[in-house]
Amino acid sequence: MTMLFDTIVAKTTANGTSAINVIRISGDESFSIVNRVFKGPDLEKAESHTIKYGYIHDNEKVIDEVMVFLYRAPRTFTTEDVIEISTHGGNFIANEVLKLLIKNGARLAENGEFTKRAYLNGRLDLTEAESIMDIVNAKTYTQLNLANKQLRGDVHTLVDQLQSKVLDIIANIEVNIDYPEYDDVEILTSEIIMPRIKVLQDSINNVLKEAETGQVIRDGIKTVIVGRPNVGKSSLLNSLLKExxxxxxNISGTTRDLIEAELNLDGIILKLIDTAGIRETNDAVEKIGIDRAIKAIDKASLVLLVLDQSNHLTDLDDTLLELTKNKTRILIGNKIDLGNKIDLKHEKIINISAKNNTGLDILSKEVKDLFIDEKIINEDFGVLSNTRHIGKLEETKLALEDAYKACVASLPVDMVEIDLRKAWTSLGEITGQSTSEDLITTLFSKFCLGK
Ligand SMILES: Nc1nc2c(ncn2[C@@H]2O[C@H](COP(=O)(O)OP(=O)(O)OP(=O)(O)O)[C@@H](O)[C@H]2O)c(=O)[nH]1
Ligand SMILES: [Mg+2]
Incomplete structure (x- = not known):
């Protein structure tokens, strides 16, 4: 079902000089508006999914020689009538064509409005619409695969499955409340519902666990390199980046401020920050750098603490080991080419030589082992990666916990149902589908209660 909207237009290509620009127009009046400014075959009579050649003109003034791509509803991105006009590159022409289309009745689209229409018209659910941004922003194949799965509807399917399990329990409760006299309806008690809620909780916990990997793939790992001065932090950054x-x-205190860089580690983005070596100092500039380094530790998801294998541990190293002990961290024994003086009895240390580029592969593997579940990347189903989806699933989890507690407290089943409905709604908010009206419709279509 396509809703009625006005006709919108926007330039879909980036600003600047390029070979071509594409201007997209969507809505009921697309064909009539473009036809008015197009010199060539009559577009209103043209078949859908064809390309026509002609000119865009403003009365006597020819603006550009163009190709127009015609897509009639409903087999289009927005499900509305859509035309894409390929003009020559350059901002001037594109803006003139835009202005002309607006003068003839189109409205300049808001950001994301074409995709929003695709969603409002039921062509995409929210997760699919959101995945389009992820596809555009992808920097690695791993990110792209994740986003593509989401566009393909895998997250949608995953959420649907969870929702239908919640709905089954709700429906059972409803039958009990409304038709208690039915002999063939099992009398529901908290004891019967409890294990079913437990099964759901377990599936959601699994999905959330897997989402940790999804989120790492989508957003990268904020990684900070710390250590006392001169241990080779900047050398490590350089050798990881290969630049x-x-x-x-060899002067202590070389790095004064945070240095940021991104590294693609076999498909996983490390957002690296090299910091000033941490020590007591009277130098005002260095002090600020050190403060920033300490703050960066707080914000990081991964700390690479660099130690110097050519010397024994110093008090400063001990302080840093203590400071980072509650973080996810990897201890690195740098300058292994000069010695092997540090042996941390209880913790693994990865020995490398940043100068000679040795041991980096082991370091990479360690990072991946810490953050990535390979099985999940390779499996062929949707993994949540978007913070909004994960937040909604956390809400679902809480609602189910409440439902479970209500069962434990032997509250009446209609009290349990309230929490289950909350769980159902939170799930539906992921795909953008839930309103309580929908819940009722789905309930009836599933169970034919009114017979
Ligand atoms: N032999 C050897 N020398 C290294 C290695 N890594 C770094 N160095 C040397 O150690 C010195 C300090 O390296 P940096 O990378 O500047 O150390 P840093 O930890 O960034 O130092 P600050 O920025 O001052 O805190 C330089 O002379 C490097 O060439 C290594 O693996 N082996
Ligand atoms: Mg440095």
């Missing part, structure tokens, strides 16, 4: 991004010298 001389940070200045390296």
């Amino acid at each position: 001389d991004k940070a200045i390296v010298t």
Whole structure:
């Protein structure tokens, strides 16, 4: 079902000089508006999914020689009538064509409005619409695969499955409340519902666990490199990046401020921050750098604490080991080419030489082992990665916990139902489908209660 909206237009290609620009127009009046400014075959008579050649003109003034791509509802991105006009590149032409289409009745689209229409017209659910941004922003194949799965509807399916399990329990409760006299309806008690809620809780916990990997893939890992001065932090950054991004010298206190860089580690983005070596100092600038380094530890998801294998541990190293002990961290024994003086009895240390580029593969593997469940990446089903979806699933989890507690307290089943409905709604908010009206409709279509 396509809703009635006005006709919108926007340039879909980026600003700047390019070979072509594409202007997209969507809505009931697309064909009539473009036809008025197009010199060539009559577009209103043209078949859908064809391309026509002609000119865009403003009365006597020819603006550009163009190709127009015609898509009639409903087999289009927005499900409305859509035309895409390929003009020559350059902002001037594109803006003139835009202005002309607006003068003839189209409205300039808001950000994301075409996708919003696709959603409002039921062509995409919210997760599918959201995945389009992820596809555009993808920097690695792993990110792209994740986003593609979401566009394909895998997250939608996953949420639907969970929702239908919640709905089954709700429906059972409803039958009990409304038709208690039916002999063939099992009398529901908290004891009967409890294990069913438990099964659901377990599935949701699994999905949330897997979502941790999804989120890492989508957003990358905020990683901070810390250590005392001169241990080779900047050298590590450079050797990971395979470029001389940070200045390296044998003078302690070389790095004064945070240096940020992104690294693609076999499909996983590390958002790396190299920091000033931490020590007591009277130098005002260095002090600020050190403060920033300490704050960066707080914000990081992963700390790479660099130690120097050519020397024994110092008090400063001990302080840093203590400071980072509650973080997800990897201890790195750098300068292994010069010695092997540190042996941490209880914790693994990855020995490398940033200068000679040795041990980096082991470090990479360690990062992946910590954050990525390979099985999940390879499996062929949707993994949540979007913070909004994960937040809604956390809400679902809480509602189910409440439902379970209500069962434990032997509250009447209609009290349990309230929490289950909350769970159902939170799930539906992921796909953008839930309103309580929908709940009723789905309930009836599933169970034919009115017979
Ligand atoms: N032999 C050897 N020298 C290294 C290694 N890694 C770094 N160095 C040297 O150690 C010195 C300090 O390296 P940096 O990378 O600047 O150390 P840093 O930890 O960033 O130092 P600050 O920024 O001052 O805190 C330089 O002379 C590097 O060449 C290594 O693996 N082996
Ligand atoms: Mg440095």
